[in-house]
Amino acid sequence: MTDQSSTLYAKLLGETAPIRWQELQPFFARGALLWVEGNQDLVAVAQAVAENDQARVAQWMNEGLVGRLEDARAADLLKRDPQLWAVVVAPWVLVQERAGDSTLH
Template identity: 65%
Template sequence: MTEQPSTLYAKLLTETASISWQELQPYFAKGVLLWVDGSADLVAVAEAVAENEHGKVRQWLESGVLSKMEDSCAEDLATRDPQLWAVVIVPWVLVQERAQASTAH
């Protein structure tokens, strides 16, 4: 039995877009970038943040699946310029590298 995605999930999915690190740099400077590990569903994480699902978000923060983007991550992204995906949950921009071997940031 397959569960249908929520209306919010479907909306966020349509708002998720490919973006370059250069386009994200101003948001990093503002401190509003959240890194989502490649093992997680970016849209599901965004949905939980939008819905204030504190338990899920806390668990992801504690496990490192979700984190505020660190300087070292930003430097790595600037050097490699990989393909990134992002979705906005005001005031946050959630970012994920869609490569198979995503590294923890």
């Protein structure tokens, strides 16, 4: 990781925060949410998006690890109201649910 890359990672890490689905619904309505599967490093994915690393992002999307939030998942999040983690990389909000993360409660 270069100094510039690690600085971006640290910046994004500092901007990552817990959030509830209720607060994310307007972004979902605009089609601006990207779902990141829980086994992925949310900040590393955000960094790849910020750096326009199309190859890595496309690979994750092809593997189903990153993608636009689908209606079925949105309905599930509305029903369960879990705590989520999010970070903004304009124009996107990257969001993730981390299973078993007891620090969120």
